[in-house]
Amino acid sequence: MLTLGKVLRFDEVKGYGFIAPKEGGDDVFMHANDLLDEKFLYQEGSEVEFFLQMGEKGPKASEIRLVYQPSSHRVTRGAEVDSAPTERQPVFLSDTDDDAFEAGPQDAARFRADLTEALLERADTLTAAQVREVRGIVVELAKSRRWIAS
Incomplete structure (x- = not known):
């Protein structure tokens, strides 16, 4: 299911972070392998859309794409x-x-x-x-x- 959310944190070096879904609920794990844009663009507060899946350890995002917002980059x-x-x-x-x-x-x-x-x-x-x-x-x-x- 396509879901909207905001990046809570993303560690570019470690390659993972978490997203807060717009609809609420548990934070969603995000991994650099699932990013559709350059990983340096995923900053705290960035709006994203993603497919919500259930991973072995809980909710996981796939096909993560930035939703446009003005950028400091x-x-x-x-x-x-x-x-x-x-x-x-x-x-x-x-x-x-x-x-x-x-x-x-x-x-x-x-x-x-x-x-x-x-x-x-x-x-x-x-x-x-x-x-x-x-x-x-x-x-x-x-x-x-x-x-x-x-």
Whole structure:
């Protein structure tokens, strides 16, 4: 049965934790092998949906997926890049940019960071897995069109 709940605690290193079901009842065991998103995203208070099963030692969650909520794990512009943009790299427009797009390949890491930021800010219902899938498709397209360096 698909169930909603909140992560009570999750130890990324040990790979397990517990979920409090929204409907109440016993805490539900969660294991890293049952996570559908990156394990670092499962923080205390994260809303999740999961299939409730009875394990040998009590209730156990499987196919655990994050339910969207604003995240403190936002990628910030340039977070994956050590140096400032160089001349002739594309400038990606935001709501406040008035600059035009400049020609020339951009560093792939910077492009991924900009793309991730844009997806998280403008498509806030995407899951982490969906963001990764869309980002992978767009990055491959950008490489094939030589919009970014391979």
